[in-house]
Amino acid sequence: MTLKNYKQKKDFNVIGTNPIRHDGYDKVTGRAIYGADVKLPNLIWGEVVRSTIAHGKIKSIDVSKAEKMEGVFAVITHKDFEKNNKDNNVNLARDMQNILAKDKVLYKGHAIAAVSARDRNTAKEACNLIKVEYEELQPVSNVSEAIETNAPILIEDLVGDHLGKAVNKTNIAKQIRHQLGDTNEGFKHSDLIIEKEFDLEMVHQGYIEPHNATAHWDENDHLSLWSSTQGSFAVRDLTAGFVGLNESQVTTYPVEIGGGFGGKTKVYLPPLAALLSKKSGFRPVKMIMDRVSVFLASGPAPGGKVRVKLGVTKEGKFTAGIVDLKFEAGAFPGSSIAAGATCCLACYNIPNVQIDAFDVVVNKPKTAAYRAPGSPQVSFAVESVIDDICEKMDWDKIDFRLNNASKEGTRRADGVQFNKIGFIETLEAAKSSDHWKSPLMKNNQNKVYGRGIACGFWMNGGGKSTVDLMLHDDGNIALNEGSADIGGTRTSIAMQVAETLGVSAERIQPSIPNTDSIGFTGTTGGSRTTYATGLAGLEAADKLIIEMKKRAGIYWNIEETDIKFSEGNIYSTKDPELKLSIKELAAVIGETGGPISSTSSVNLPGGGNGFGIGISDIQIDTLTGKTDVVRYTAIQDVGKAIYPQYVESQIAGGAVQGIGWALNEEYYMNDMGIMTNSSFLDYRMPTSLDLPNIEVIIVEVPNPQHPYGVRGVGEVPIIPPLATLANAIKDAIGTRIYSTPMNPGKILEVLSSG
Amino acid sequence: MAKVFLPFQLKEITENKDFIEVKGKTLREVINNLDNMYPGLKDHLVEEGKIKSGLSAICGFAATRKGLLQELEEDTEVHFLPAISGG
Numbered sequence: 001m002t003l004k005n006y007k008q009k010k011d012f013n014v015i016g017t018n019p020i021r022h023d024g025y026d027k028v029t030g031r032a033i034y035g036a037d038v039k040l041p042n043l044i045w046g047e048v049v050r051s052t053i054a055h056g057k058i059k060s061i062d063v064s065k066a067e068k069m070e071g072v073f074a075v076i077t078h079k080d081f082e083k084n085n086k087d088n089n090v091n092l093a094r095d096m097q098n099i100l101a102k103d104k105v106l107y108k109g110h111a112i113a114a115v116s117a118r119d120r121n122t123a124k125e126a127c128n129l130i131k132v133e134y135e136e137l138q139p140v141s142n143v144s145e146a147i148e149t150n151a152p153i154l155i156e157d158l159v160g161d162h163l164g165k166a167v168n169k170t171n172i173a174k175q176i177r178h179q180l181g182d183t184n185e186g187f188k189h190s191d192l193i194i195e196k197e198f199d200l201e202m203v204h205q206g207y208i209e210p211h212n213a214t215a216h217w218d219e220n221d222h223l224s225l226w227s228s229t230q231g232s233f234a235v236r237d238l239t240a241g242f243v244g245l246n247e248s249q250v251t252t253y254p255v256e257i258g259g260g261f262g263g264k265t266k267v268y269l270p271p272l273a274a275l276l277s278k279k280s281g282f283r284p285v286k287m288i289m290d291r292v293s294v295f296l297a298s299g300p301a302p303g304g305k306v307r308v309k310l311g312v313t314k315e316g317k318f319t320a321g322i323v324d325l326k327f328e329a330g331a332f333p334g335s336s337i338a339a340g341a342t343c344c345l346a347c348y349n350i351p352n353v354q355i356d357a358f359d360v361v362v363n364k365p366k367t368a369a370y371r372a373p374g375s376p377q378v379s380f381a382v383e384s385v386i387d388d389i390c391e392k393m394d395w396d397k398i399d400f401r402l403n404n405a406s407k408e409g410t411r412r413a414d415g416v417q418f419n420k421i422g423f424i425e426t427l428e429a430a431k432s433s434d435h436w437k438s439p440l441m442k443n444n445q446n447k448v449y450g451r452g453i454a455c456g457f458w459m460n461g462g463g464k465s466t467v468d469l470m471l472h473d474d475g476n477i478a479l480n481e482g483s484a485d486i487g488g489t490r491t492s493i494a495m496q497v498a499e500t501l502g503v504s505a506e507r508i509q510p511s512i513p514n515t516d517s518i519g520f521t522g523t524t525g526g527s528r529t530t531y532a533t534g535l536a537g538l539e540a541a542d543k544l545i546i547e548m549k550k551r552a553g554i555y556w557n558i559e560e561t562d563i564k565f566s567e568g569n570i571y572s573t574k575d576p577e578l579k580l581s582i583k584e585l586a587a588v589i590g591e592t593g594g595p596i597s598s599t600s601s602v603n604l605p606g607g608g609n610g611f612g613i614g615i616s617d618i619q620i621d622t623l624t625g626k627t628d629v630v631r632y633t634a635i636q637d638v639g640k641a642i643y644p645q646y647v648e649s650q651i652a653g654g655a656v657q658g659i660g661w662a663l664n665e666e667y668y669m670n671d672m673g674i675m676t677n678s679s680f681l682d683y684r685m686p687t688s689l690d691l692p693n694i695e696v697i698i699v700e701v702p703n704p705q706h707p708y709g710v711r712g713v714g715e716v717p718i719i720p721p722l723a724t725l726a727n728a729i730k731d732a733i734g735t736r737i738y739s740t741p742m743n744p745g746k747i748l749e750v751l752s753s754g
Numbered sequence: 755m756a757k758v759f760l761p762f763q764l765k766e767i768t769e770n771k772d773f774i775e776v777k778g779k780t781l782r783e784v785i786n787n788l789d790n791m792y793p794g795l796k797d798h799l800v801e802e803g804k805i806k807s808g809l810s811a812i813c814g815f816a817a818t819r820k821g822l823l824q825e826l827e828e829d830t831e832v833h834f835l836p837a838i839s840g841g
Contacts, residue, residue, distance in 0.1 A: 045782070122811075163762060163763045164761075164763030165763075176762070176763075176836050177762040177763070178762065179762055227766065265839070336838075337836075338835070338836035338837065338838045339838045339839075341836075342835075342838060369839065373839070412834050414833065415759045415833050415835075416812050416815065416831075416835070417815060418815065418835050419814075419816075421817040458821070459838070462816065462819065463819065464819075512822075525839065526838075526839060603819040604819060605815075605816035605817050605818060605819055606816045606817055607815045607816030607817075684825065705816075734789075
């Protein structure tokens with residue numbers, strides 16, 4: 001046991017309420033400042049030249065006409081990275097080639113050069129004057145093509161790591177394996193074995209706000225950055241590395257974020273804007289991606305192939321499981337295979353398991369995280385096979401899962417044992433839900449109905465976070481936190497501090513300062529922030545209480561040991577007359593030693609494991625093949641819901657994204673390896689008109705590693721919908737669809753084949 | 755004794771044992787003792803005095819953030835796994 005287990009608080013005053021969110025008025029009135037709103041004196045614009053082909057060698061780049069164009073300040077290519085980054089940081093070398101191609105382009109939209117000019121149109125015109133000559137190569141569009149014996153090799157100097165063996169001339173960047181028990185032996189003792197293969201297409205997070213960056217490299221070689229990001233410190237550190245500066249030479253200023261979902265954990269524009277600023281006489285440069293570029297050149301979630309083989313006894317117990325997952329890394333290595341491998345069978349206690357995971361480069365944009373990266377894809381496959389097992393054996397779909405559910409002490413396929421988790425409680429909540437107990441609508445005319453259920457797991461993160469607190473003279477408390485607020489974390493952290501200090505949430509005033517004004521804080525992602533930054537807030541509040549007690553001792557001239565703090569009041573244990581509220585103390589602290597402030601930095605392990613379940617009722621129009629979700633319920637163990645409305649919104653939002661992934665969304669590629677639906681008109685994400693109200697059931701099995709029980713919310717809800725809908729479609733039409741998206745075309749194909 | 759579970763690709767070095775029992779009060783001590791038992795193994799786990807980039811050390815139920823300084827209680831399980839990042 002190396003984790004700290006806290007005594008759990010059970011009675012709350014602030015936690016579990018829904019106060020007006022601190023950023024609410026600014027967001028509603030439009031006052032909130034986003035990256036595109038940033039304006040600086042002498043601001044100029046940057047634009048990017050992008051590859052028009054999916055795969056090719058760059059024979060030449062002629063920038064001469066662009067450089068001579070009136071209004072143009074600078075043109076940069078990959079050579080400018082090499083000039084600035086003299087240390088040639090090998091860890092960043094591949095990322096640098098993604099940000100600006102070196103000698104090959106590896107996907108349509110791959111950035112090749114960037115231009116700064118007096119305005120955006122001039123920059124765009126200058127981009128049109130840059131001539132790139134290619135030697136076009138055959139594109140590799142998916143994992144099947146990539147692993148063929150004679151497949152074109154994308155990255156000539158890539159040395160694949162195949163279970164520890166170095167392999168040259170390969171598109172498989174990495175293979176990892178988890179093995180528990182003996183699968184051969186396990187399958188021998190199975191009464192039923194089902195093995196199926198599933199295909200998934202690449203999908204995008206679809207955040208509304210496109211990537212943007214404003215950079216000002218000044219005469220002192222100090223770089224100031226504004227960028228829509230999930231992690232100001234990551235932008236600072238990565239940009240510094242790319243452009244050859246030290247971290248202390250870069251300051252990232254916070255701006256609001258219009259959606260990220262994992263896609264804004266990567267850096268694309270800030271290094272370009274930085275180099276352009278430097279090369280443009282230290283003028284600030286602003287860059288904003290257009291929507292097409294967001295689709296073509298930012299990081300989507302990987303598609304790929306997942307093969308699943310599961311065995312069970314007739315008594316309803318798993319005997320063995322094999323999962324083989326191959327994810328598209330995109331143009332450079334680094335897809336979410338490790339998470340996919342960890343998550344794929346984590347919901348269940350399976351004694352014999354083997355998981356092989358392959359990271360495969362293809363001619364598509366380099367993938368990024370997307371809510372529970374890797375888990376929706378594997379859940380789609382595993383939960384579909386489980387559904388088939390239950391149908392074949394005529395088992396209740398929740399009872400079978402309950403009979404095999406992971407609990408404290410269960411060993412995941414990667415060998416790690418769970419601590420206290422709430423999967424069984426989540427299954428029980430699903431079983432007793434109104435949705436599960438309600439009858440499904442009856443088929444009529446050309447409308448058929450189906451119900452599906454599926455589960456998902458994400459391990460939830462920890463990591464580094466910092467929170468500072470300052471007691472104002474009026475008794476309110478300023479809170480600075482280093483986490484980007486992408487899901488309401490300013491309020492959820494403020495509420496945890498308020499609970500600890502015994503004051504209302506409104507009296508905590510949260511803000512996010514620049515990276516020079518708060519301690520290092522990791523990227524907001526992996527459902528880590530309410531847990532880790534929240535715990536930093538709790539610790540800072542505890543320190544504030546200690547200091548307030550000390551000051552009260554000075555003020556009353558009594559021993560500190562005779563002072564207690566409770567529910568926002570400081571009082572003497574010996575003299576009932578001596579009692580001060582925080583507000584009253586704040587008014588007199590000046591004479592006791594000046595202002596009171598506190599800070600806390602943490603670096604926490606993860607382990608707040610989260611489980612979720614989706615139940616869906618769908619209606620299929622057998623004439624058009626269109627699927628409508630008529631009812632969807634998401635059930636999730638969140639540990640403790642700090643701000644229940646936020647939690648419900650996060651869960652509903654994740655479910656909606658998962659529904660879009662399941663039914664409609666895909667990178668539709670043509671024979672030339674080019675995405676042909678790179679706009680929101682053609683890339684069909686669900687809107688509110690497409691969906692019913694998402695019903696949310698919050699389960700609260702406290703995480704012992706947090707005094708209020710927080711686990712995390714944002715990742716899990718996107719996992720179940722893919723398989724939930726696959727199972728509902730199977731229930732409706734009697735045939736399983738083994739690939740995403742399960743769109744009307746595929747359904748009509750199934751219906752027409754009989 | 756800590757119970758050390760190695761990634762699949764390193765199990766060959768340890769004669770395909772499911773886990774190895776190793777003495778040590780910190781992760782550093784455990785890895786050094788492991789290297790004494792299986793010379794060269796440390797190079798697969800540690801780089802420039804830190805847990806190798808791309809690897810994660812799970813001590814007990816969750817990934818340690820203390821690196822080689824992580825204190826270990828008796829019978830703690832240590833798993834070396836590919837590092838995971840989230841969305």
